[in-house]
Amino acid sequence: MANTGILTSIILYLGFVILIGIRLSKTNETVDDFYLGGRKLGPFVTAMSAEASDMSSYLLMGLPGLAYLTGLSDVGWTAIGLAIGTYLNWLFVARRLRRYTEKTQSITLPAFFSDRYHDKRNILLLVAALWIIVFFVPYTASGFAACGKLFSSLFGMDYHVAMIVSAIIIILYTTLGGFLAASFTDLIQSIIMTIALIAIMLFGISSAGGIGAVIDNARSLAGYFSLTSIHDPVTGTSSPYTFLTIISTLAWGLGYFGMPHILLRFMAIESDEKIALSRRIASVWVVISMSIAIFIGIIGNALSASGSIATLTGNNSETIIVALSSLLASRGFLFALLAGVVLAGILASTMSTADSQLLAASSSVSNDILRRFFKAKVDESNMLKISRISLLIIAVIGIFLAWNPDSSVFGIVSFAWAGFGASFGPVVLLALYWKRSNKYGALAGMLTGGIMIFVFKFLVRPLGGIFNIYELLPAFLLALVANVAVSLLTSEPQQAILDEFDSID
Numbered sequence: 001m002a003n004t005g006i007l008t009s010i011i012l013y014l015g016f017v018i019l020i021g022i023r024l025s026k027t028n029e030t031v032d033d034f035y036l037g038g039r040k041l042g043p044f045v046t047a048m049s050a051e052a053s054d055m056s057s058y059l060l061m062g063l064p065g066l067a068y069l070t071g072l073s074d075v076g077w078t079a080i081g082l083a084i085g086t087y088l089n090w091l092f093v094a095r096r097l098r099r100y101t102e103k104t105q106s107i108t109l110p111a112f113f114s115d116r117y118h119d120k121r122n123i124l125l126l127v128a129a130l131w132i133i134v135f136f137v138p139y140t141a142s143g144f145a146a147c148g149k150l151f152s153s154l155f156g157m158d159y160h161v162a163m164i165v166s167a168i169i170i171i172l173y174t175t176l177g178g179f180l181a182a183s184f185t186d187l188i189q190s191i192i193m194t195i196a197l198i199a200i201m202l203f204g205i206s207s208a209g210g211i212g213a214v215i216d217n218a219r220s221l222a223g224y225f226s227l228t229s230i231h232d233p234v235t236g237t238s239s240p241y242t243f244l245t246i247i248s249t250l251a252w253g254l255g256y257f258g259m260p261h262i263l264l265r266f267m268a269i270e271s272d273e274k275i276a277l278s279r280r281i282a283s284v285w286v287v288i289s290m291s292i293a294i295f296i297g298i299i300g301n302a303l304s305a306s307g308s309i310a311t312l313t314g315n316n317s318e319t320i321i322v323a324l325s326s327l328l329a330s331r332g333f334l335f336a337l338l339a340g341v342v343l344a345g346i347l348a349s350t351m352s353t354a355d356s357q358l359l360a361a362s363s364s365v366s367n368d369i370l371r372r373f374f375k376a377k378v379d380e381s382n383m384l385k386i387s388r389i390s391l392l393i394i395a396v397i398g399i400f401l402a403w404n405p406d407s408s409v410f411g412i413v414s415f416a417w418a419g420f421g422a423s424f425g426p427v428v429l430l431a432l433y434w435k436r437s438n439k440y441g442a443l444a445g446m447l448t449g450g451i452m453i454f455v456f457k458f459l460v461r462p463l464g465g466i467f468n469i470y471e472l473l474p475a476f477l478l479a480l481v482a483n484v485a486v487s488l489l490t491s492e493p494q495q496a497i498l499d500e501f502d503s504i505d
Helices: 002-027 029-041 041-071 072-104 111-114 123-155 158-206 210-220 243-258 260-268 272-306 314-329 333-374 380-401 409-434 437-462 471-487 495-503
Strands: 228-232 238-240
Touching: 002 123, 002 158, 002 314, 002 333, 029 228, 041 072, 041 158, 041 228, 041 243, 041 260, 041 272, 041 314, 041 333, 072 111, 072 123, 072 228, 072 243, 072 260, 072 409, 072 495, 111 123, 111 409, 111 437, 123 158, 123 314, 123 333, 123 380, 123 409, 123 437, 158 210, 158 238, 158 272, 158 314, 158 333, 210 238, 210 272, 243 260, 243 409, 243 471, 260 333, 260 409, 314 333, 314 471, 409 437, 409 471, 437 471
Parallel strands: none
Antiparallel strands: 228 238
């Protein structure tokens, strides 16, 4: 009975998102429509779509799981960094990027880089498109894997069948509806994610015996309820959460400045005058949703301590909301329907990111590499078909990469986030705000950021000690320095580029 209720909610949700894709498929007449929705997004859809595509399964799995295991410090500083990054990205990047890309008629981030610096050979576009493929294809695969693991653990389905079915649903509505379908389903998914968080939090508090019982349990664990200490769930002891670790963790916020699927939402809003409203909506939602997600992890620890749910260890801690949903579903059919909505929220958080990643990666292949770099002569109708085929091919590659059920979802997400933040973040900021920057500096920064992510991740960080910091921070700083240094050491931009820069107020 419980599984029937859960499955009913999930099937209704999946059917709804496919219906959106079919409904909006008729609105895509050009490639600009497919990838940017014709720049017609309203402020509410823009805000919620950007944040839903940003948070992914990390909101409903990663944050609660980390809080469940180690307490407030690690997850708390990560959330603070993400909240600050969200606000600053909306404040400093959104409006100017919207105006600049409309001026240059750029519909993708790589295209903007070449258009901004009048790069006639499109070298910047090619490098940016290749980085998007390198980091986004495995990122998309992690989303497919997360969906597969969810269905497999819930219903005992074969992982591969569950993963492929999930991928087909995402491919279907994204291929049909393009950017508008992804954005409107992201809006629906953000609402479902919110309902899921609130429902599980209230149920968890009630099951744990009230907020007082939850707080008492957290305070009884060494270093658990602190921002300067971290709890060790294996030994039950705590260790200091150092200043260097705090700075490294806060660096997650730098990733926002280079995240293509988020920046595309800025480019697509119908009017830059509505960005201030979108910023307020997005910032408030992010802070509230992350706070609730963290508190759910703390509630879950209290329920494990009381014996209401099993104790979760290691990566299994990321299934804390699944465990709470199973407990909720055991209360009867109506509660099982609500549990299904909660679990649909986990699916929503994953799908809302995967669809945006598929669009960004396919645009790099079809629009940036094929049309812009190789200058293929293709009319709008055929280009739309090529865009959809590119999306399908990338999705199939993602399915193959997700074939191993033991692959680490969070590890891939963390690495890709750092890759985009370091490769594109400094380039975006300097392109928007530094008049003296040129195409040589942008290229140097883009290459430095992407390469240094691999160097710090696989060569430097394993050394441990002071070198054990999130690779995004050093790679971002080195990319920024490289961009500035090379720009100053090479010729100034042409007057036409300077005049265009000055025209963007």
